[in-house]
Amino acid sequence: MARIVIVGAGQAGAACAAKLRSLGYDGAITLLGEEPAPPYQRPPLSKAYLLGEMEEERLWLRSAAFYAEQKIELRLGAPVRAIDTAARRVMVGDEALGYDELVLTTGSTPRRLPAAIGGDLGGVYTVRTLADVDAMRGEFVAGRRLVIVGGGYIGLEAAAVGAKLGLDVTVLEMAPRILQRVAAPETSDYFRALHASRGVKILESTGLERLLGEGRVSGVRLSDGRELAADFVIAGVGILPGTALAEAAGIVIENGIRTDAMGRTSAAHVWAAGDCASFPWQGGRLRLESVGNAIDQAEAVAANIMGAEAPYVAQPWFWSDQYDTKLQIAGLNTGYDRIVTRGPEGDAVSFWYFRGDTLLAVDAMNDSRAYMVGKRLIEQGKPVDPAAIADPATVLKALLR
Structure with a gap:
């Protein structure tokens, strides 16, 4: 057979x-x-x-x-x-x-922190598999100190969980801003403010020199020489x-x-x-x-x-949940030269990535309508007037006609 x-x-x-x-x-x-x-x-x-x-x-x-x-x-x-x-x-x-x-x-x-800087110490985790998360769940106790290395979506999602459970959370990001590799400054600003409102400390332009401790991590030394105490560490570095x-x-x-x-x-x-x-x-x-x-x-x-001989045509979409914010992303933002903001309206806001009049991607926070319309516009590949997106009087669904 x-x-x-x-x-x-x-x-x-x-x-x-x-x-x-x-x-x-x-x-x-x-x-x-x-x-x-x-x-x-x-x-x-x-x-x-x-x-x-x-x-x-x-x-x-x-x-x-x-x-x-x-x-x-x-x-x-x-x-x-x-x-x-x-x-x-x-x-x-x-x-x-x-x-x-x-x-x-x-x-x-997951990329792991090098053993040469203490990445093999106990209490250092990555987030990828069921076993990874089972291993760290017992660490999430109110009042404990969590340091997260990496300000991407995985790191920020872990930070949100830590903050909700009452931990003292610090996020280290080597780049000038969180989410720099994957999102516009507007999206970075949104999530920086969101985490700050929940007590999370975000240190940008801050590298990790090494992890401290004997056998188990007890702290981190930063690239500027400062040292922070840590009960455990999560690496979210890609x-x-x-x-x-x-x-x-x-x-x-x-x-x-x-x-x-x-x-x-x-x-x-x-x-x-x-x-x-x-x-x-x-x-x-x-x-x-x-x-x-x-x-x-x-x-x-x-x-x-099975013999279809049909080329794969990707329709990229992603999401992230942090606190009560649902981020939905349609498209790929590579090569954008302009960001158009729609909102905020209540707790909903969206950032639209353009190259000229071509819509490349949408980051929609608590705005499923913006996400769905943006996704369809990207798939259709039709020109979009950026001014119409920014105008709160525009009915987004009308742009699909």
């Missing part, structure tokens, strides 16, 4: 397996997961789950019964040791598992695509596992999707770290395995 093996049982891997079945694939499907938990949602880990507002079972993408009903062999705690693309097999422990088609949905791994298996197998890597527009890698019968994959985009290449991309790209790969 024909067999498709999917390496990586996260959002992309689970989506690919389910899509193959819904498209009528009747061969064997084996979904290999390194973690002991079934495929689960990652975004709530640093939000509702860390706050204790969500049980583990609610994180699961599908019930255990789904995989049995769909005849998807789900193997957990089964890290793949190597891939042999010539023989078409993967090594799971000492077992050689053959495949007709192989899909790599190996995700990403992620790296999971390319090690592919690279060892001789598959081409280019900011992730390089794929063509269909999701094929440089090796015959091997595909890739999700955080680990880079794909053609507007004359260059793009790698997206988002749930939406993981699902859409994995489903596109499943369709192409």
Whole structure:
């Protein structure tokens, strides 16, 4: 019987397996997961789950019964040791598992603080897996001192949880402003003010020299020589695509596992999707770290395995929850030359990224209407009058006509 093996049982891997079945694939499907938990949602880990507002079972993408009903062999705690693309097999422990088609949905791994500056001390955490969050949950006790290294979305979400639970929270950001790599100054200003209103201390243009402590972290020394006490530390300094298996197998890597527009890698019968994959985009290449991309790209790969021959066209979108603020992002803001602000109206405000009259992206805070209209305008690619966006009298939906 024909067999498709999917390496990586996260959002992309689970989506690919389910899509193959819904498209009528009747061969064997084996979904290999390194973690002991079934495929689960990652975004709530640093939000509702860390706050204790969500049980583990609610994180699961599908019930255990789904995989049995769909005849998807789900193997957990089964890290793949190597891939042999010539023989078409993967090594799971000492077992050689053959495949007709192989899909790599190996995700990403968090950057860790170097051991040379104390990153291997106890009480230093990253936020990526269920095990990561389970390991740190007991640290979140009111009055304790939390230092977060990195002012991106993961770091700020962890800061929000800490502040809500009564911790003394400090965020260190080496760049001149939080969110500098991913957002406009207006969005940075919004979230800086939001966190300050909740008592979070944000230190920008401030690097980490080293972590202090013997065996367990007790503080941090900053680049300016100051020292801060810390009961524990969270590193939110970005992620790296999971390319090690592919690279060892001789598959081409280019900011992730390089794929063509269909999701094929440089090796015959091997595909890739999700955080680990880079794909053609507007004359260059793009790698997206988002749930939406993981699902859409994995489903596109499943369709192409079934013969669709349809290029994957990304429609980027992202979100972040901090306190009572829901940020929804549509599009990619790379290359913007102008920001148009709409609002505030109540607690809703949105920032619209333009290059000339071309709308590139929208950051919408507590404004789902702005997000939805902006997303559709971007997908349509039609010119938008920036003045109309800024005018509170404009009915946004009218711009879609």
